[in-house]
Each structure stands twice: as C-alpha cells, then as structure tokens.
Amino acid sequence: MTTTAGDPPSLTALLQLLNSQDLGERLRAINKARELSPPESLTLLQQAIADENARVRYAAISQLGTLAAKGIDPAILLPILQRSLREDPEFDVRAAAAAALGDLKQPQALADLLEAYQRETEWLVRFSIVAALGELGNPAAFDTLVQALQEGNELLITAAAAALGDLGDPRAIPYLEPLIASEDWQLRYRVCIALSKLGTEAAQAGLARLAQDPQEQVAACARAALASLSSKGS
Numbered sequence: 102m103t104t105t106a107g108d109p110p111s112l113t114a115l116l117q118l119l120n121s122q123d124l125g126e127r128l129r130a131i132n133k134a135r136e137l138s139p140p141e142s143l144t145l146l147q148q149a150i151a152d153e154n155a156r157v158r159y160a161a162i163s164q165l166g167t168l169a170a171k172g173i174d175p176a177i178l179l180p181i182l183q184r185s186l187r188e189d190p191e192f193d194v195r196a197a198a199a200a201a202l203g204d205l206k207q208p209q210a211l212a213d214l215l216e217a218y219q220r221e222t223e224w225l226v227r228f229s230i231v232a233a234l235g236e237l238g239n240p241a242a243f244d245t246l247v248q249a250l251q252e253g254n255e256l257l258i259t260a261a262a263a264a265l266g267d268l269g270d271p272r273a274i275p276y277l278e279p280l281i282a283s284e285d286w287q288l289r290y291r292v293c294i295a296l297s298k299l300g301t302e303a304a305q306a307g308l309a310r311l312a313q314d315p316q317e318q319v320a321a322c323a324r325a326a327l328a329s330l331s332s333k334g335s
Contacts, residue, residue, distance in 0.1 A: 112141040119145065124154055131160040139171040147181065155191035162194055166201025175205045183213045192223035199226060203233025211239050218245050228257050235264030243268060247276050259288045266295025271303055278307045286316040293319055297326030305330060 110133045118130035131149055134142045142164070149161035162185055169175045182205070185198035199217065202210040210233070218230045231249050234242040246268065249261035262280060265273040273295065280292045293311045296304040308330075311323035 109136050112137060112144060115145055116148065119149055119152075124156070127152065127154070127157050128160060131157060131164065134161075134164060139168055139173050142171075143168055143173055143177070150181065150185060155189075155194055158185070158189060158191070158194045159197050162189075162197040162201055166197075166204035169205050175207050178205060179207050179209060183210065186213055186217050192221075192226050195221070196223070196226045196229040199229035199233050203229075203236035206236055208237065208239060211237055211241060215242065215245050218249070224254055224257060227253065228260050231257060231260040231264050235260070235267035238267050238269070240268055240270055243270055243272065247273070250276055250280075255285060255288065259285075259291050262288065262291045262295050266291075266298040269298060269300075271299050271301045274299060274301075274303050274307065281307055281310050286314070286319055289314060289316065290319045290322060293322040293326065297322065297329070300330065300333070302330070 115130045115133055115137070118126045118133075121127055121130075127149070130145065134145045137145065146161045146165050146168075150158050150165075152158050152161070162182065165178055165182060169178060179202075182198045182201050186195050186202065189195050189198065195217070199214060202214060214230050214233055214237070218227055218234075221227050221230070227249065231246060231253075234246060242264070246261050246264050249257055250265070253261060258280070262277060265277065277292050277295055280288055283289055283292075289311060293308065296307050296311070305327065308323045308326050312320055312327060314320040314323065
C-alpha cells in the first residue's frame with residue numbers, strides 16, 4: 102500500500118492488502134478499515150468475513166457491529182452477522198457475531214440468538230449471546246437467561262444476572278436472590294445492579310441483605326438502590 106504519510110488509505114489499496122498471502126497484511130487492512138468512510142469500510146469488511154483465517158474474520162466481524170453507529174443501515178448488517186453466528190466454524194468468530202448483534206439492537210436478531218444459545222456448547226459464544234440478549238432487552242429472552250443463570254459457569258451466571266436486570270422483568274427476582282449468598286463479590290454486585298433496575302418492592306428484601314454486604318462497593322450499591330426505591334414510594 103503506497104500512500105503519503107498522513108493520507109487516509111484508499112479502499113483499492115486496502116483491498117489489495119486483503120488479498121495478500123501475508124496474514125499480517127490482511128490484518129493491517131482490517132485495522133485500517135476504520136479510516137475509510139462507512140460504506141467503503143463495509144465493502145472491505147464484507148470481503149474479509151470470507152477470509153480463510155479466523156483472526157481476519159474475527160477482526161472484520163468485530164468492526165461490523167460498529168458501523169450502524171456510523172450511519173450504515175442495520176438491515177444491511179443484520180443478515181451478515183446472523184449468517185456468521187450460524188455458520189462460522191470458529192467459536193470466537195461466532196462469539197464476535199453475537200456481540201455485534203447485541204450492538205445493533207435489532208429485534209429481528211432475537212430468534213437467531215435464542216436458537217444459537219440452545220445450539221452452542223462453547224461457553225464464550227454463550228456468554229456473548231447472553232450479553233447480547235441483555236442489550237436487546239426483549240422479555241422473550243427471559244427463559245433462556247434463567248437457563249443460563251442455572252447452568253453456566255461463574256462468568257456466564259454473572260452475565261445472565263446482568264441481562265435479567267436489563268430486561269426489567271420482576272419475575273427474575275426469585276432467581277437472582279439465591280446468588281446473594283455467592284462468594285464472588287462481583288456477582289453479588291451484578292445482582293445488586295439487576296435488582297435495582299427491577300425497581301419493585303419485591304426487590305427490597307434482597308437489596309436489604311446486600312446493604313449489609315462486607316464488600317463496600319456492593320453495600321453502597323444496595324443502599325443507593327434502597328434510597329431510590331424509598332424516594333419513589335414517598
């Protein structure tokens with residue numbers, strides 16, 4: 102790629118890099134895609150997601166999720182990410198696709214994410230799916246998030262607790278309350294945030310317990326949530 106120092110790269114030059122046999126050059130092309138206009142970046146990234154190397158596909162998919170914020174119609178990005186979530190052979194690329202679908206916040210992604218959660222065995226993909234379901238905030242994800250809460254590892258449980266808070270469904274309270282006894286203070290903190298987002302009287306008992314938490318960050322979160330609930334009720 103021959104450009105003068107300080108000049109933005111051209112799409113043509115980056116496409117040439119993307120066709121290089123050298124992995125480093127292909128990855129450099131993906132990194133430089135951020136300097137293109139959004140439509141040009143989309144053109145480059147669409148080609149990159151067909152690359153034989155998973156690192157290139159991962160880098161491309163990770164960037165695709167940011168293009169909606171730059172003016173690209175999410176309806177264009179949605180089927181690309183849906184296909185990667187369904188079909189890419191590498192689990193980290195599928196995880197990136199799930200995260201990008203969350204970034205899009207398109208309700209049409211819900212069915213794909215729910216189906217993928219039941220299909221996937223890789224915890225990292227499931228983690229990204231759970232986080233994306235929280236981003237969507239659709240109550241239809243409730244049962245899947247409860248499932249994740251009950252069967253996942255600690256990181257997945259933490260993500261599911263946070264996502265249930267994002268859904269704002271009070272039905273989550275009985276599932277969140279047992280986690281108050283967790284030895285992991287970060288999980289207790291996420292539970293505190295989730296209960297505070299639910300913002301109902303039914304959440305007060307759990308928040309009262311968390312207000313006595315030995316970890317000050319957790320206790321402060323609970324005290325603030327209880328004060329907020331009290332002011333709303335007065």
